Every structure is written in structure tokens, then in C-alpha cells.
Amino acid sequence: xxxxxxxxxxxxxxxxxxxxxxxxxxxxxxxxxxxxxxxxxxxxxxxxxxxxxxxxxxxxxxxxxxxxxxxxxxxxxxxxxxxxxxxxxxxxxxxxxxxxxxxxxxxxxxxxxxxxxxxxxxxxxxxxxxxxxxxxxxxxxxxxxxxxxxxxxxxxxxxxxxxxxxxxxxxxxxxxxxxxxxxxxxxxxxxxxxxxxxxxxxxxxxxxxxxxxxxxxxxxxxxxxxxxxxxxxxxxxxxxxxxxxxxxxxxxxxxxxxxxxxxxxxxxxxxxxxxxxxxxxxxxxxxxxxxxxxxxxxxxxxxxxxxxxxxxxxxxxxxxxxxxxxxxxxxxxxxxxxxxxxxxxxxxxxxxxxx
Ligand code: NAP
Ligand code: ZN
Ligand code: ZN
Numbered sequence: 001x002x003x004x005x006x007x008x009x010x011x012x013x014x015x016x017x018x019x020x021x022x023x024x025x026x027x028x029x030x031x032x033x034x035x036x037x038x039x040x041x042x043x044x045x046x047x048x049x050x051x052x053x054x055x056x057x058x059x060x061x062x063x064x065x066x067x068x069x070x071x072x073x074x075x076x077x078x079x080x081x082x083x084x085x086x087x088x089x090x091x092x093x094x095x096x097x098x099x100x101x102x103x104x105x106x107x108x109x110x111x112x113x114x115x116x117x118x119x120x121x122x123x124x125x126x127x128x129x130x131x132x133x134x135x136x137x138x139x140x141x142x143x144x145x146x147x148x149x150x151x152x153x154x155x156x157x158x159x160x161x162x163x164x165x166x167x168x169x170x171x172x173x174x175x176x177x178x179x180x181x182x183x184x185x186x187x188x189x190x191x192x193x194x195x196x197x198x199x200x201x202x203x204x205x206x207x208x209x210x211x212x213x214x215x216x217x218x219x220x221x222x223x224x225x226x227x228x229x230x231x232x233x234x235x236x237x238x239x240x241x242x243x244x245x246x247x248x249x250x251x252x253x254x255x256x257x258x259x260x261x262x263x264x265x266x267x268x269x270x271x272x273x274x275x276x277x278x279x280x281x282x283x284x285x286x287x288x289x290x291x292x293x294x295x296x297x298x299x300x301x302x303x304x305x306x307x308x309x310x311x312x313x314x315x316x317x318x319x320x321x322x323x324x325x326x327x328x329x330x331x332x333x334x335x336x337x338x339x340x341x342x343x344x345x346x347x348x349x350x351x352x353x354x355x
Pocket of ligand 2: 093
């Protein structure tokens with residue numbers, strides 16, 4: 001008998017301006033290489049909000065977002081070899097890629113030359129539908145894009161590693177964060193607080209550059225050596241020419257030249273924050289100290305597993321606030337207002353329930 005789709009509960013954005021609301025979506029039939037995952041927790045990333053509100057360009061609706069997913073395998077396709085029913089697994093920002101291009105073959109599927117298939121808002125090669133994300137009870141994903149969740153990590157807090165964790169781990173590793181390196185993290189939100197924890201675990205000297213000092217105590221507790229406010233501007237003169245690597249996690253437009261001035265000789269500022277507006281750069285700011293301005297997108301599948309295992313080894317999990325699905329709209333407002341400490345995680349048990 002031909003297998004059909006499964007109807008599952010999900011919270012979707014009906015349009016760019018309406019609140020996220022409970023609905024149902026179809027998940028594709030479990031193919032030979034697919035696993036069906038019963039979702040337990042889904043993190044809220046600022047990208048969910050940018051995307052659902054059309055800030056990066058028009059999208060089709062309704063759209064379910066969420067790409068920090070953990071759950072348990074409840075069904076496996078006939079050719080699945082890596083995962084068994086009952087295992088704890090995760091899904092991040094990608095659910096597929098071409099697997100043939102130079103970048104895919106190098107394990108950098110996030111830079112697939114044909115474009116990776118995003119967990120939400122992509123076109124699913126299996127059936128041509130628009131992919132729907134993790135604010136849902138179940139998801140079907142090809143096993144090659146599924147991660148193993150280490151058992152020793154706090155299960156209810158681990159989901160944000162799948163995006164926030166890997167997005168900062170990858171550039172920290174690529175630009176050799178470690179002992180003797182001065183790293184500055186701009187923005188103490190979901191990505192920023194993970195950058196603090198991971199850079200500290202890598203042995204670097206870590207500085208947070210935040211709009212104010214309200215989160216200073218937390219920053220120092222999570223592993224920062226220094227914590228400065230950018231609001232009054234003094235840090236830009238006092239710490240000029242200081243940092244080897246700056247990770248900019250800010251979701252809004254900032255004066256990137258001011259931050260570039262903080263880089264030491266041959267230093268690099270990596271922007272992972274994704275504001276809708278361009279970040280204009282003055283050439284002379286880069287000439288001084290032979291500075292570099294770079295970007296970075298999540299991480300490959302193997303590297304994501306490496307990051308999860310690194311976090312397991314160092315006992316690193318995100319600082320989370322567990323919420324029920326009917327709190328998502330309020331949570332989004334708090335994220336936009338920089339009032340998140342430091343990642344909201346939806347308890348998927350509440351997804352099919354209305355207030
Ligand atoms: P978040 O939790 O909202 O954190 C962003 C932080 O930026 C805030 O906590 C705030 O920190 C700071 N900030 C916000 N508005 C600001 C403003 N107007 N001026 C200066 N600082 C401001 O967001 P997130 O989930 O970490 O995501 C951060 C950005 O990364 C988003 O744009 C997201 O789309 C992007 N992202 C990119 C990738 C990638 O692959 N490159 C992956 C995931 C997310 P303070 O209060 O400490 O100043
Ligand atoms: Zn994300
Ligand atoms: Zn590819």
C-alpha cells in the first residue's frame with residue numbers, strides 16, 4: 001500500500017504581520033533514507049523572526065519556522081543505517097543539499113553551490129513542497145542531515161546548539177580561537193552567549209561588547225573575562241587595535257566601522273548577525289592593521305556533530321527559558337527587544353494545545 005503524508009500540529013506564521021498560530025501541516029511519508037522524529041524541544045532563533053516577517057524578502061505563507069530541533073526517532077525508513085527508534089536526535093538549519101558540488105564533498109553543505117535545503121522555507125527535493133520547521137510535533141528528515149544528541153547534555157536545554165551553537169563554533173574554530181587569542185563577542189543574545197561559552201572553553205580571552213551592562217554578571221559567569229558597554233562609545237577608543245577576532249552576532253544594523261577599529265594587526269571581524277540592511281564598510285578602516293571583514297553561515301553536518309561532542313565534553317548547554325507554544329508571540333517580542341536570557345525553547349508537548 002502506498003504510504004501517505006501525516007497531518008501534525010504546528011505553530012505557523014499566517015502572514016508577515018499576523019501572530020503565529022496553531023494549525024496543522026503535512027509531513028511527507030517516511031522514505032527509505034528518512035527518519036520520523038517526534039519533536040520534544042524547539043529553540044527560537046532570531047532568524048525565525050526575520051524570516052517569518054519577510055525581513056529577508058518575501059516568502060510564502062503559512063510558514064512554520066524553527067531550526068533548533070531535538071526529539072526522538074519514532075520510525076526509520078528501510079535503508080536507514082545510522083539511527084534507531086528511540087534514539088535522541090537533532091536537526092539544525094539544513095535538511096538536505098546536492099551532495100555533489102565541491103563544497104558538499106568538502107563537508108561544507110551549508111555552502112552548497114546549488115543552495116542547501118533549509119529546514120524551513122526551502123523547496124523539499126523529496127516532494128517539491130516548502131519545508132516547514134520545528135515549531136511542530138514531528139518532522140521527517142533524511143538521516144544524513146540528522147545529528148546525534150549526547151546523552152549527558154541537559155535534554156531540555158540542548159536544542160539551541162543546533163543553530164546558535166554551531167553558528168559561533170564554526171567561525172571560532174576557523175579563525176583559531178584559543179589560548180593567547182583575544183576574542184570579542186558583539187551582542188549577548190542567543191548566539192552571543194554561546195560564543196562566550198565556546199570561546200572560553202577553547203581557552204581564548206573573551207570580551208563581551210553589549211549595548212549596556214545589564215547582563216554583565218551573567219556574561220562573566222558564563223566565561224567572559226571582560227564585559228563592556230558600547231552605548232557611550234568610550235570602548236571604541238579605549239580598546240582600539242585590541243582583538244584578534246570579533247564575532248558580531250547583532251541582529252540589527254550597527255556601525256560596523258567602529259567595531260572594525262577594535263581589531264589588532266591581521267584581525268578579523270566575522271559577522272554572523274543577519275540584519276536586513278547592508279553593513280557599509282569604509283576601505284580605510286580595513287587598510288589599517290590589514291584587517292579582514294568576513295561572514296560565516298552555520299556549519300557543516302560533520303562539524304555540527306563535532307560541536308555537539310565538544311559541548312558534551314565541556315558540559316556546555318545554552319541558558320534557556322522553557323516556554324509553552326502559546327507564548328511564542330510574546331517570546332518573539334522579547335527577542336526583538338533584546339530581552340532574552342538567553343534562548344527561548346518551546347516545550348513541544350504544548351504544541352497541539354491552545355490556551
Ligand atoms: P538575539 O538573541 O536577538 O541576539 C542579538 C543580540 O544583538 C541582542 O541580544 C543584543 O545584545 C544585540 N542587539 C540587538 N539589537 C541591537 C541594536 N540595535 N544595536 C546593538 N546591538 C543590538 O538573536 P540571535 O538569535 O542570537 O541571532 C543574532 C543574529 O544572527 C540574527 O540576525 C540572526 O538572524 C543571525 N543568525 C545568523 C546565522 C548564520 O548562520 N550566520 C545563524 C543564526 C542566526 P545586547 O543586548 O547584548 O547588546
Ligand atoms: Zn538560527
Ligand atoms: Zn552541494
